[in-house]
Structures are given as structure tokens and as C-alpha cells.
Amino acid sequence: DGGITQSPKYLFRKEGQNVTLSCEQNLNHDAMYWYRQDPGQGLRLIYYSQIVNDFQKGDIAEGYSVSREKKESFPLTVTSAQKNPTAFYLCASTTWGNQPQHFGDGTRLSIL
Amino acid sequence: GQQLNQSPQSMFIQEGEDVSMNCTSSSIFNTWLWYKQDPGEGPVLLIALYKAGELTSNGRLTAQFGITRKDSFLNISASIPSDVGIYFCASGKISSGSARQLTFGSGTQLTVLP
Numbered sequence: 001d002g003g004i005t006q007s008p009k010y011l012f013r014k015e016g017q018n019v020t021l022s023c024e025q026n027l028n029h030d031a032m033y034w035y036r037q038d039p040g041q042g043l044r045l046i047y048y049s050q051i052v053n054d055f056q057k058g059d060i061a062e063g064y065s066v067s068r069e070k071k072e073s074f075p076l077t078v079t080s081a082q083k084n085p086t087a088f089y090l091c092a093s094t095t096w097g098n099q100p101q102h103f104g105d106g107t108r109l110s111i112l
Numbered sequence: 113g114q115q116l117n118q119s120p121q122s123m124f125i126q127e128g129e130d131v132s133m134n135c136t137s138s139s140i141f142n143t144w145l146w147y148k149q150d151p152g153e154g155p156v157l158l159i160a161l162y163k164a165g166e167l168t169s170n171g172r173l174t175a176q177f178g179i180t181r182k183d184s185f186l187n188i189s190a191s192i193p194s195d196v197g198i199y200f201c202a203s204g205k206i207s208s209g210s211a212r213q214l215t216f217g218s219g220t221q222l223t224v225l226p
Contacts, residue, residue, distance in 0.1 A: 004154075035216075042116070042200060042216035043155075090154050094212065098162060100145050101202075101214060103154030 003027065006091050006104035012112050013078065013085060021076045021107045023091030030096050032074035036060060037088040037106075046089075049074055050096070078109060086111050118201050118217030125191055126225050133220040134185040135201035143212065144177050144184040145202040149219075155200055159186070191224050198222070 004025045013019045023032065031050045035043040045058030049068040063082025068074055074093075078085045088108050092101040118135045125131055135144070143162055147155035159170050161177035161184060168175055174187045184203070188195055201217040 006154075031212075040121075040218065042118075042218045043202075044216075045213070048213070092154075098143065098212070100143075100157050100160050101212070102157065103147075105154045106152070108152070 004091060004093055004102060004104035006089075006107050008107060009105070011107055011109045013109060014112050016080045018077055018079050019109065021078070021089055021091075021109070023074045023076065023104060025072055025074075025091075025093045025104075027093060027102065028071070028095075029093035029102075030071070031094050032068070033092040033094075033101060034058075034064070034066065034074070034076045035090045035092065037090060043090060046076065085109055116201060116203060116215055116217040118220060120220060121218070122221040122223070124223045124225060127191060127193060129191055131188040131191055131195070131222060132185060133199060133201075134183060135203070135217045136183040137203060137215075138182070140181045141203035141205055141215075142181070143204045144175070145204075145214070146173075146175050146184070146186045147200045147202060149198045149200065151197075158199075188222075191222075193224050193226065196222060196224050 007022045033048040034046040044060050046064050047066040049055035065077045090106045091104045094101045116135050116137050145160050146158045149155040159175040164181045165179050166177040172189045198219040200219050202214045204212040204214045
């Protein structure tokens with residue numbers, strides 16, 4: 001079945017460590033997004049990419065990095081510069097134009 | 113960034129009751145979306161609205177795109193236990209030749225009591 005796969009489901013990070021969250025889609029969508037979700041808040045945009053080898057910062061990009069080397073993949077790295085990384089991270093994708101975003105099942109990142 | 117005001121923040125209702133929640137914005141949008149999120153999962157699209165005044169149903173769910181293009185509501189009729197979850201509104205503006213950027217409300221936590 002077509003969909004968006006995020007892995008791992010749970011991830012733990014030590015102080016000073018970089019971690020990478022995976023997002024893969026087989027929907028042939030052009031655009032991919034990363035959001036951060038904190039309790040009681042809406043989704044906040046970290047980074048997005050509309051085409052391969054191109055991406056833009058969202059509202060809260062500091063402490064994060066991304067790459068878009070393949071259309072189906074958009075990994076997110078949470079760097080040691082992100083001082084409060086504990087959150088639920090959601091990846092989404094969509095086609096161009098007036099189409100809604102579809103989401104993966106998320107990765108919960110915690111600090112050890 | 114732009115803000116959406118979603119209310120209420122939480123609701124406790126009896127099974128069988130109807131539910132209404134809404135989102136408002138100070139900006140004009142050309143798309144309103146409603147998502148539901150179950151614990152530990154990603155949001156799932158319920159209804160998409162693309163025209164001012166549009167009223168769309170999906171089973172027991174009904175949503176409307178406000179005429180002013182600054183608001184939307186979602187109604188759930190005859191609630192059942194599986195309606196429990198967080199409901200998010202999202203709105204966006206389409207720019208020519210680009211994918212949509214969405215702004216999300218803070219969510220409405222719905223609890224259905226037996």
C-alpha cells in the first residue's frame with residue numbers, strides 16, 4: 001500500500017549527540033515536510049522541500065538539518081544545537097497544487 | 113508566523129451527543145482542512161474545503177468554509193467512542209507553482225463518555 005513511513009517509532013538522544021529521523025514515501029509526492037508537535041500545541045513547521053535537492057526553512061529550523069537527495073526520502077537530523085529536542089516529530093507529503101498533506105505515524109524523540 | 117485560533121481546547125461529551133468546534137484566523141486562506149489524530153499516530157485527513165461557503169460532509173462529520181474565508185467549523189453528529197482524539201484545523205494559501213504551506217490550530221481534545 002502507498003504511504004509515508006517514519007522510523008524509528010521511538011528514539012533516544014544523549015546530550016551532545018546528533019540523531020537522524022527517517023521519512024520515506026511511495027506516493028510519488030513532490031513536496032515533503034517535517035513538523036514538530038509539543039503537548040497542547042499545533043504542528044510547527046521545521047523544514048520543507050518542494051523538489052529534489054532543494055529545501056527551505058520553516059518556522060523553527062534552528063538546531064535541525066535536512067537533505068532531499070531522492071524524491072521519496074526526506075531525513076531530518078536533530079543536532080546537538082537543538083537544546084529542547086524532546087517532542088513528537090511528524091513527516092508529511094503532498095503533490096503540487098491544491099492537495100492536502102498526508103502524514104506518517106511520527107517519531108517520538110526523548111533525551112536520556 | 114500566522115496563527116489559527118481553535119476552540120474549544122477540550123470537550124467532554126456523552127456518547128450520542130453532537131459536537132461542534134471551530135477555527136478562526138485574522139488572515140484570509142483559500143483552503144481549510146480538518147484532521148484527526150489518535151494517540152501516538154499521525155493526523156489523518158477528515159475533510160478538505162476549497163471554496164468560501166462550501167459545506168462538505170463525510171459520514172457523521174460536516175465542515176464548512178466560512179464566507180469571510182477566515183473561519184471554518186467541524187460538526188460531529190451522534191458521537192461514538194471511536195471519535196475520541198485530537199482534532200486539528202489547518203489552513204493554507206496556494207502560491208502559483210508551489211506546494212501548499214499549512215498553518216495548524218492548537219487542536220481540540222475530544223473525550224466521549226459512555
